[in-house]
Amino acid sequence: MRNWDKMTFQRFKASTFEGVTPEMKSIFDRDGFLVLDQMVSADDCDMLRHRMTELAADFNPAEHKTVFSSTSGRHGSEDYFLSSGHLIHFFLEEGATDENGTLIVPKEQALNKVGHALHDQDPVFSRLSRSHRFKSLASGLGLTDALLIQSMYIYKQPRIGGEVLCHQDATYLSTEPESCLAFWLALEDATEDNGCLWGIPGGHRNRLKPKSLFKRCQNGGTKTIILDNSPFDEDAKIAIPAPKGTLIAFNGLFPHLSAANHSDKSRHAYTLHLISAQADYPDDNWLQRPAAMPFKGF
Numbered sequence: 001m002r003n004w005d006k007m008t009f010q011r012f013k014a015s016t017f018e019g020v021t022p023e024m025k026s027i028f029d030r031d032g033f034l035v036l037d038q039m040v041s042a043d044d045c046d047m048l049r050h051r052m053t054e055l056a057a058d059f060n061p062a063e064h065k066t067v068f069s070s071t072s073g074r075h076g077s078e079d080y081f082l083s084s085g086h087l088i089h090f091f092l093e094e095g096a097t098d099e100n101g102t103l104i105v106p107k108e109q110a111l112n113k114v115g116h117a118l119h120d121q122d123p124v125f126s127r128l129s130r131s132h133r134f135k136s137l138a139s140g141l142g143l144t145d146a147l148l149i150q151s152m153y154i155y156k157q158p159r160i161g162g163e164v165l166c167h168q169d170a171t172y173l174s175t176e177p178e179s180c181l182a183f184w185l186a187l188e189d190a191t192e193d194n195g196c197l198w199g200i201p202g203g204h205r206n207r208l209k210p211k212s213l214f215k216r217c218q219n220g221g222t223k224t225i226i227l228d229n230s231p232f233d234e235d236a237k238i239a240i241p242a243p244k245g246t247l248i249a250f251n252g253l254f255p256h257l258s259a260a261n262h263s264d265k266s267r268h269a270y271t272l273h274l275i276s277a278q279a280d281y282p283d284d285n286w287l288q289r290p291a292a293m294p295f296k297g298f
């Protein structure tokens, strides 16, 4: 039995969360992340999982075979990915298909993630995403005029759930000035065995900008612009295991990663990204919406 309290960083019990305390804020500013255990009830975690099971039942992998891979990045040129900013689209795991794109595992085990507008397109995900607690957390961490711009349901499937390399989320959701804030919610226990989050405490303070930018090209597709090719200080990374219901909030510049899941246990998570409406959101960010569906706040 894992003792979640015996970790090398401070965790907060948030079952009675009523706002960000000065201690929470100073830890968040210093380390770039904040761990809030029991921020979401087990029942609400189960509700999201159940709802995703319903949504995924309607997905036909024969129609959309877009593999999401943070290592190969090949999804970046596909319209199904590029048009997902305001929709609910389903992305496959790299190890779930053969060289012809044919599924080699059951559909329910083939999904890598679902995104990127669950928080606007589905009432169950919207309700949780726009809860009073999430609103209070965002404002307490210093985000003014929050806009909810991206949501993802991430599977990290048993045995085939792929590695996510060290990155900063602001690479994908850049604003001027930087304002990206991430919420990462464990829908099941996330441990070192099944691919929990890892991060570099304080790594968000080393640079004032993301090291790279993932941008949409005018003529279609995407490109990655390297601003600083020095490696992340991965020797300083720590595991951030998270029991079911734990929310990890982190700065968009916080370097983080997750290992492949070689265990027999899935590691479902729900993530939400927010920016400030007072910051400029460039129109070459990969995630764009039609004019009729602008980003919304809480």
Ligand code: FE2
Binding pocket: 167, 168, 169, 256
């Ligand atoms: Fe990330």
